[in-house]
Amino acid sequence: MNGYQGNSGKGQGQLAQRFPEVDPSELTRLIIQALSDLGYQRSSDELRDESGLELDSPAINGFIECVRSGDFTNAELKIADLHLINDSDETKRHIVFLIKRQKFLELLYLENSTQEALILLRQEVHELTDTANIRALTSLLMNKDSPELQRSNGWMGDAMLSRDSLLNDISKFIDPNDMIPKQRLFQLLQQSIKYQQSKTLYQFGDEGDRISLYEDVKSNKKNFPDTVHYTLTMHEDEVWYVTFSHDGRYFASASADNHVLLYDAINGFSLLHDLSGHDKQVMHCSFSPDDSMLLTCSFESKAHLWNVQTGELVRTLSLGGDSRIWCSDWFPDGGSFVLGSPDKEIAIFDASSGEVVHRWEGPVVNDLKISRDYKLIAVTYDMNVEVWDLRTKHKVKTLELGQRLTSVSVSDKNPAQILINVSPNELQLWDWSRHILLAKYVGHKQEKFVLRSCFGYDERVILSGSEDGRIFMWNKEYGALLGVFDAHTGNSNCVCWNPRIKSMFASSGDDTIVKIWGPSRTSDSG
Amino acid sequence: MGLYYQQQLKRTKGNSVYMCENCHAHIFQSCQIVSDSFTGITGQGLLVSRAVNLDEGSIEKRRLRTGTYLVKDVRCVQCHEYLGWKYISSSEEAEKYKEQMLVMEASQLHLSI
Numbered sequence: 001m002n003g004y005q006g007n008s009g010k011g012q013g014q015l016a017q018r019f020p021e022v023d024p025s026e027l028t029r030l031i032i033q034a035l036s037d038l039g040y041q042r043s044s045d046e047l048r049d050e051s052g053l054e055l056d057s058p059a060i061n062g063f064i065e066c067v068r069s070g071d072f073t074n075a076e077l078k079i080a081d082l083h084l085i086n087d088s089d090e091t092k093r094h095i096v097f098l099i100k101r102q103k104f105l106e107l108l109y110l111e112n113s114t115q116e117a118l119i120l121l122r123q124e125v126h127e128l129t130d131t132a133n134i135r136a137l138t139s140l141l142m143n144k145d146s147p148e149l150q151r152s153n154g155w156m157g158d159a160m161l162s163r164d165s166l167l168n169d170i171s172k173f174i175d176p177n178d179m180i181p182k183q184r185l186f187q188l189l190q191q192s193i194k195y196q197q198s199k200t201l202y203q204f205g206d207e208g209d210r211i212s213l214y215e216d217v218k219s220n221k222k223n224f225p226d227t228v229h230y231t232l233t234m235h236e237d238e239v240w241y242v243t244f245s246h247d248g249r250y251f252a253s254a255s256a257d258n259h260v261l262l263y264d265a266i267n268g269f270s271l272l273h274d275l276s277g278h279d280k281q282v283m284h285c286s287f288s289p290d291d292s293m294l295l296t297c298s299f300e301s302k303a304h305l306w307n308v309q310t311g312e313l314v315r316t317l318s319l320g321g322d323s324r325i326w327c328s329d330w331f332p333d334g335g336s337f338v339l340g341s342p343d344k345e346i347a348i349f350d351a352s353s354g355e356v357v358h359r360w361e362g363p364v365v366n367d368l369k370i371s372r373d374y375k376l377i378a379v380t381y382d383m384n385v386e387v388w389d390l391r392t393k394h395k396v397k398t399l400e401l402g403q404r405l406t407s408v409s410v411s412d413k414n415p416a417q418i419l420i421n422v423s424p425n426e427l428q429l430w431d432w433s434r435h436i437l438l439a440k441y442v443g444h445k446q447e448k449f450v451l452r453s454c455f456g457y458d459e460r461v462i463l464s465g466s467e468d469g470r471i472f473m474w475n476k477e478y479g480a481l482l483g484v485f486d487a488h489t490g491n492s493n494c495v496c497w498n499p500r501i502k503s504m505f506a507s508s509g510d511d512t513i514v515k516i517w518g519p520s521r522t523s524d525s526g
Numbered sequence: 527m528g529l530y531y532q533q534q535l536k537r538t539k540g541n542s543v544y545m546c547e548n549c550h551a552h553i554f555q556s557c558q559i560v561s562d563s564f565t566g567i568t569g570q571g572l573l574v575s576r577a578v579n580l581d582e583g584s585i586e587k588r589r590l591r592t593g594t595y596l597v598k599d600v601r602c603v604q605c606h607e608y609l610g611w612k613y614i615s616s617s618e619e620a621e622k623y624k625e626q627m628l629v630m631e632a633s634q635l636h637l638s639i
Binding site for chain 1: 527528529530531532534537545548549550605636638
């Protein structure tokens with residue numbers, strides 16, 4: 001298919017033997033392109049001369065020349081000479097549309113002639129495309145200065161940028177042998193790095209660590225948190241829940257000894273407050289978004305709201321009657337919070353007054369979380385994931401998973417991604433909005449108990465406790481096991497990641513102990 | 527022992543749920559009550575045909591008012607409070623109907639309506 005055979009360089013035969021997948025003239029053309037991308041135009045031209053190879057086919061060069069110089073009439077004529085991947089009338093019509101759209105944009109922005117642009121739209125563009133594209137261009141006519149509309153319609157601020165962007169759009173329809181996609185060599189190298197990273201799962205280096213093209217990406221366990229930095233032993237019974245505050249300053253642990261302990265996570269995890277007031281086991285706690293309040297849920301069917309600064313009990317909440325309260329979370333704006341009950345109730349409370357502002361009867365709630373885009377995500381005893389929109393209070397999704405779902409976490413980066421502990425012995429990562437199971441994580445043991453898991457290390461890893469007392473860490477994307485740590489005797493009930501310190505997490509166990517984990521370096525830990 | 531993944535019983539009109547007094551784990555539905563005139567160790571006992579969220583102890587021989595039985599003590603699976611016993615077998619033909627049933631201590635239970 002390569003019709004512009006050039007002069008073979010010396011030694012190409014040997015190279016072709018060693019790298020049969022790499023076509024020497026393809027590579028040479030990529031180098032010509034890369035040299036030009038790098039700004040070495042003279043060397044690029046020199047190599048073009050020496051090899052006799054062209055970056056793009058003559059037909060394409062003519063076409064590009066027309067588009068670059070704004071000769072759209074001739075550009076349209078030259079479409080017939082292009083080798084298209086899909087040589088259908090529809091594709092050609094779409095390319096004509098893209099060119100005419102550029103003409104329309106230039107009339108609108110360079111010649112300031114709304115009238116002519118409108119005529120072009122009515123007489124020529126109209127018949128080439130669907131109503132959605134026409135509507136988009138019409139709204140641009142009315143909102144000429146909207147940057148979003150400009151971008152979505154292909155106007156990049158000036159003629160040359162827009163023409164290049166047009167060429168880039170059109171290049172997707174053209175045989176790549178005729179027109180090499182933009183910055184192709186760089187794309188290939190980036191893919192190669194990504195691939196190496198996926199094969200070398202331990203990417204626990206510092207943010208600024210250099211990746212060199214001279215060598216393969218190596219595994220880096222510099223910040224791999226496999227070492228206990230602090231052991232907190234002040235609870236007298238099993239510890240069922242641990243969490244860091246959003247700003248990473250505080251750390252809370254909730255225990256079957258009825259106490260919640262609040263620690264200074266910045267200064268060596270010294271105890272700040274012993275929050276005592278619950279009469280029964282405490283199973284859940286959550287910091288308000290501004291970290292001024294801590295909400296705790298206990299077996300006595302009450303939730304307590306504490307002042308984090310002073311350690312004082314601000315308010316006691318209940319759902320009325322005997323309704324148990326097993327989980328809670330805050331609205332992202334901190335103005336309200338939600339309590340969830342296995343007695344088929346979910347209630348929204350106003351955070352300042354403590355009054356119930358909305359309540360609905362629902363399924364038996366095992367656990368719930370609120371995403372940063374105001375979705376309430378609950379896992380239920382009916383083995384479903386239920387999602388409500390907190391603005392409309394309407395249910396927007398039900399996923400029937402058909403297995404026991406003990407706890408749920410929601411991603412901060414992509415609020416549609418949820419991580420669920422599925423009993424027996426599985427974690428599942430779902431995109432609830434697209435109804436897709438993204439990954440499963442296995443190896444840990446969870447048969448009888450409620451265990452909790454979390455995202456960690458910039459959401460690149462998944463962490464969970466296990467009924468054998470160990471902690472399991474997986475690569476989130478590939479599901480590969482990265483580490484198994486002996487942590488507790490009895491269950492490792494709960495794990496949580498420090499939202500501010502990338503390589504720190506905490507675990508809690510039946511052995512009444514809380515452990516804070518970090519990298520194995522001792523000199524500059526913490 | 528951890529936070530147990532508890533079974534949840536359906537509460538309907540006319541069918542209430544008895545929970546562990548201490549931790550509110552569901553134990554049985556009122557429709558499972560066979561008799562409310564039994565005597566437990568702590569006072570009134572309820573004979574029930576089926577219950578959930580229980581840990582069973584080891585089998586022991588016990589002499590009760592109506593004869594000798596093999597029984598297992600049962601505790602709440604979550605908080606391990608003593609809740610009553612389960613009949614495994616009876617030496618008396620007339621008492622065989624109790625086998626696999628449980629006597630639950632009313633004082634250890636909380637009725638949720």
